[in-house]
Amino acid sequence: MNQPRDVQVYPIAPETTVLRSRTWDRLKFEIEYALQRGTTANSYIIQGDKIALLDPPGESFTDIFLTKLQERIDPKLLDYVILGHVNPNRGVTLKALLEQAPQVQFVCSNPGAIALRSILELPDLKITVARGDESLDLGRGHVLEFVPTPNSRWPDSLCSYDKESGILFTDKLFGIHVCGDQVLDEGWTSISEDRRYYFDCVMAPHARQVEKALDKLAGFEAGLYATGHGQLVKYGLTSLTQFYRRWCEDQRSQDSTVALLYASAYGNTGTVASAIARGITKAGVAVESINCEVTEPDEIRAVVEKADGFIMGSPTLGGHAPTPIQTALGIVLSTATKTKLAGVFGSFGWSGEAIDLIEGKFRDAGFQFGFDTIRVKFKPTDAILKLCEEAGTDFAQALKKSKKSRTSRQGNITSQVDRTEQAVGRLIGSLCIVTAHKGEITGAMLADWIAQATFNPPGLTVAVAKDRAMESLLYQGDKFVVNILEEGRHLGLMKHFLKPFAPGEDRFAGVATQDGDNGCPILTDSLSYLECTVENRLECGDHWLVYGVVTNGKLLKSDGVTAVHHRKSGNHY
Numbered sequence: 143m144n145q146p147r148d149v150q151v152y153p154i155a156p157e158t159t160v161l162r163s164r165t166w167d168r169l170k171f172e173i174e175y176a177l178q179r180g181t182t183a184n185s186y187i188i189q190g191d192k193i194a195l196l197d198p199p200g201e202s203f204t205d206i207f208l209t210k211l212q213e214r215i216d217p218k219l220l221d222y223v224i225l226g227h228v229n230p231n232r233g234v235t236l237k238a239l240l241e242q243a244p245q246v247q248f249v250c251s252n253p254g255a256i257a258l259r260s261i262l263e264l265p266d267l268k269i270t271v272a273r274g275d276e277s278l279d280l281g282r283g284h285v286l287e288f289v290p291t292p293n294s295r296w297p298d299s300l301c302s303y304d305k306e307s308g309i310l311f312t313d314k315l316f317g318i319h320v321c322g323d324q325v326l327d328e329g330w331t332s333i334s335e336d337r338r339y340y341f342d343c344v345m346a347p348h349a350r351q352v353e354k355a356l357d358k359l360a361g362f363e364a365g366l367y368a369t370g371h372g373q374l375v376k377y378g379l380t381s382l383t384q385f386y387r388r389w390c391e392d393q394r395s396q397d398s399t400v401a402l403l404y405a406s407a408y409g410n411t412g413t414v415a416s417a418i419a420r421g422i423t424k425a426g427v428a429v430e431s432i433n434c435e436v437t438e439p440d441e442i443r444a445v446v447e448k449a450d451g452f453i454m455g456s457p458t459l460g461g462h463a464p465t466p467i468q469t470a471l472g473i474v475l476s477t478a479t480k481t482k483l484a485g486v487f488g489s490f491g492w493s494g495e496a497i498d499l500i501e502g503k504f505r506d507a508g509f510q511f512g513f514d515t516i517r518v519k520f521k522p523t524d525a526i527l528k529l530c531e532e533a534g535t536d537f538a539q540a541l542k543k544s545k546k547s548r549t550s551r552q553g554n555i556t557s558q559v560d561r562t563e564q565a566v567g568r569l570i571g572s573l574c575i576v577t578a579h580k581g582e583i584t585g586a587m588l589a590d591w592i593a594q595a596t597f598n599p600p601g602l603t604v605a606v607a608k609d610r611a612m613e614s615l616l617y618q619g620d621k622f623v624v625n626i627l628e629e630g631r632h633l634g635l636m637k638h639f640l641k642p643f644a645p646g647e648d649r650f651a652g653v654a655t656q657d658g659d660n661g662c663p664i665l666t667d668s669l670s671y672l673e674c675t676v677e678n679r680l681e682c683g684d685h686w687l688v689y690g691v692v693t694n695g696k697l698l699k700s701d702g703v704t705a706v707h708h709r710k711s712g713n714h715y
């Protein structure tokens with residue numbers, strides 16, 4: 143969408159207004175924005191006898207946001223700026239605001255105050271540190287209470303509660319990356335998948351800390367979650383809170399956990415870490431993400447001891463790994479048993495010594511690697527993020543495989559399971575290659591769990607395993623092609639697409655293709671093809687059931703017969 147960025151202003155309660163800084167296209171190349179629905183950065187004004195501004199947006203909105211703000215209030219009358227978290231990007235807007243409102247008193251957590259001083263580099267900053275037991279009386283009944291909700295990615299995270307309006311300002315919690323005119327969450331079930339995706343990318347790697355935050359927030363009677371991104375949560379508040387609980391518990395109850403240890407001075411290594419984490423969690427393995435700069439050595443040791451595998455990422459600065467990484471490396475080498483699976487990644491500028499150092503130490507110590515070391519020059523591109531996600535999935539699958547080979551099934555249970563599986567195995571499907579294209583990424587997979595689902599519109603379902611690389615290309619609105627294979631000519635294509643592909647590898651090398659009207663590859667040796675758009679998808683156990691509407695199709699060989707696949711058991715494809 144080529145709509146220009148803007149700021150939407152909307153009253154949400156007496157004396158309380160939201161200002162939503164809207165980005166309609168993709169904000170930046172980070173895994174959490176990969177669904178490409180844009181996002182909003184939500185700021186709030188509370189106008190009691192005193193005026194507070196919560197969470198002004200980052201630098202791409204500095205000018206338009208301040209203009210909108212001035213239409214509502216005179217900056218000279220602004221008393222407080224409350225920050226749910228502090229980042230360098232937001233610092234640019236804060237500096238511009240301080241020029242117009244030098245009287246402003248900041249309110250943030252203690253780690254937030256440290257970050258704010260280092261980012262703004264201004265003498266005489268007025269900062270009130272909120273530790274959780276103080277309140278701020280803005281007058282007209284608006285007495286704010288504060289709740290620090292730290293996690294490894296945002297150690298300075300702070301929520302605020304206004305009893306008068308019943309609004310809980312939740313910053314990153316309960317957010318969503320979707321841009322639109324809708325301010326509240328009427329019809330929230332239509333955005334459930336986006337909410338889940340946001341949770342999986344942003345919250346799942348910190349599930350333990352998110353649970354602690356939920357415990358603290360449970361004490362406040364909230365009628366509205368004023369989130370930092372996307373639609374505010376009113377109608378789906380109870381459900382979403384329960385979902386957060388359940389999704390956190392799901393992480394805790396996974397059989398395997400990976401410790402993901404990293405540091406990142408400018409954010410690039412952190413971005414890579416998030417993509418790897420996403421690849422791991424989507425394969426049903428829990429991740430505990432540890433930012434080594436803000437985590438005590440004892441905690442790092444405990445997480446590494448408990449984890450089944452560990453992955454370490456570092457930037458290279460002045461030819462070295464930063465000190466917190468060197469400390470964490472020492473802990474890992476002295477703590478982790480040699481049976482644990484290892485992985486290494488990092489962002490670098492020109493030499494990347496830190497990555498070589500970590501890889502060398504792990505190799506010398508005799509660890510097995512779950513993926514080839516990932517070296518990213520400066521900022522990762524979309525294609526590199528996809529590669530990182532796939533590497534994370536490979537890592538998780540390797541962990542699960544080694545666990546599975548250690549557990550045996552019980553005899554009498556097995557025979558009952560086998561009988562059922564044999565019966566299920568009599569279901570057959572057409573052999574197809576599903577292809578997709580999104581931005582600079584293409585994907586393909588062999589599939590035969592495909593069935594026509596509707597006449598009008600013509601539609602079909604594809605069952606896609608949750609840990610499949612293609613899964614991330616099959617969200618609502620995405621395009622794909624179902625290439626139906628021809629009996630007698632299908633073996634070559636099957637063999638090609640069945641072989642294991644390395645993360646990021648071109649799956650179409652040596653295969654005859656042409657572009658479909660919807661931009662996805664058509665395999666010219668197939669029997670027929672169907673161009674489709676994902677209408678929606680349903681979570682079903684270990685698969686996503688993707689429903690696609692056929693927008694175009696063609697028979698390529700009029701006398702051919704569809705290739706089908708007979709099985710002995712329903713426990714494999």
Ligand SMILES: Cc1cc2nc3c(=O)[nH]c(=O)nc-3n(C[C@H](O)[C@H](O)[C@H](O)COP(=O)(O)O)c2cc1C
Nearest residue numbers: 406407408409410411457460461490491492493494
């Ligand atoms: C002060 C400074 C020193 C750097 N030194 C190195 C270096 O010695 N070797 C190198 O490969 N890259 C070097 N870089 C580039 C960083 O590794 C690169 O910017 C990387 O993306 C940073 O990752 P981060 O965003 O996770 O901190 C340096 C960058 C800065 C700002």
